[in-house]
Amino acid sequence: MTQGRSIRLFLVDGSPNGLLTAEIMNWTGHALTGPRTKLTELVQRPECGRTGIYFLVGPDPENTLRPLVYIGESDDVAKRLKQHNRPESQGGKDFWERVCLITSKDQNLTKAHVKYLESQLIGQAIKSGRCGLVNGTAHDYSVLPESDQADMAFFTEQIRTILPVLGFEFFRDPSGTKLTGSGDASAISPLFELEIPKYEIRAQAQEVDGDFVVLKGSHARVKWAGSQKGYANLFDQLVQDGVLMEGPTGGRVFSRDHGFSSPSAAAAVISGRSANGRTKWTLVGKKQTYGDWQNELVSAEAPETE
Template identity: 75%
Template sequence: MSHGRGIRLFLVDGSPNGLLTAEIMNWTGHALTGPRTKLTELVQRPECGRTGVYFLVGPDPDNTMRPLVYIGESDDVAKRLKQHNRPENQGGKDFWERVCLITSKDQNLTKSHVKYLESQLIAIAKQSGRCGLVNGTAHDYSVLPESDLADMAFFIEQVRIILPVLGFDFLRESAATHSASTPDENTLFEMELPKYGVKAQAREIDGSFVVLNGSEARPKWTAKANGYGNLYDQLVKDGVLGEETNGKRLFAQDYEFNSPSAAAAVVAGRNTNGRTKWQVKGRQENYGEWQSAIVEAQSSAETHGDQFQ
């Protein structure tokens, strides 16, 4: 059973577009984030003088569907950020637009700790597939005492919880690898285009709509270019949608979409209402009807529960 988690956010300068700090109850970690335009104020913060790990985040020019990320560590983050702010031809990095720094409130993170954290976070980012990485191959810093390894494992768990709250999804576990935790996540949806001989299957997992490996899609985008059309082209470029064979493309892996309509559009090669197009396998019920029934059942259960209190 999952439990709620309290996260404290603080707008340093009172603006949602300025510096922001975040903390989780009973966690010694501390997050500080802000835009590159606020770097002058950010590097003056006391957190930037501590030992920590940091993330530089910006758009990926080769893939508009994901960010480009650099993961680093330092025992003087302010100095490293100033170096990264230099022009590219002077040893800096041009791509980034936002920065997020993770330090410890009790200042117990050592250089060995953050080197280990850096290597683990780079590996996690690569595995998630949610970003392009500027980093090369990460060094393996695994020589830590057993107790420290346990502490760092917990620290990383909290980092992966707090980053999405701050708008950074690149360390979040892929829904395609998430094990079903509720009966609803075991529900299988199907979509068919009989005219084109296309069939696809999907599940809703951890709030995402995941089209399953081996599902079929039309061989090209057939409508006016738009956001979903760009997504279709990107999936072809990334190899998620394989080469055209017998008038269709196959999903080479499970792929996570942010909505049933995005998934349906890629399968159909044009804009499609996924709430009506995806059908619950074995039932005369579409996704919209299925979701509505779940909400109604939950509301009814809560009403009956109130009656007996």
């Protein structure tokens, strides 16, 4: 069973749309986030005068499916944020609407630590494919002692844990790494399949840690054939990212495991049109639909009472 975690959230000004701090029990890190409209208040916080790593997040006008992100570091975050708030013509950045900064409560993060964190997090953001990265490429910074690298690896995992709680999903791994057998087996579902004989399509998937993960080697339609609404943009994005590659028989093949937000999103991309994943996906060997399987689990855990 996966061990629970305790995260403390604090609404600085009492508003869910204002400044928010977050801490994980037994972690020296401290997160502060807020909208750009609250930047005046944010840069006056004591955290902003410390050494830390920060994320600027905003919409991507060329891709509505994922945000634009800039990852930076500084030993005076307030100063850097003031620079980023300038117009682009003056060296600033216009795209961002929210900011999140990570510092240390014991102030033991050094310039070398945050440069290493920046390098590691840029690489992980590129790997996740869940955002457009303004930074471009990751800097290779690995001059920390081995013990410090181990500490920063732990620090990075806490950042990856706390950011989704704050609404930032761009570090979540879409490839379903838990399928390899590591982690909590109870977080992985049985194997499901989806078949469309007319197009020689057969795909397999598992539900992993909240994502519906289609497995590498699964087949999909060669192009989107449905309405341009729905998941058409997602299909095109996966083709562009190289997740959906041209297959040897004329269709497309998943080049790696890929996590979707729901069974229906996965079924739509595979089918090339809108599809109800709760009925299209069936348990391998049983032909029980995903919807019936899930309902059976829920009913078993919470039986109806008269």
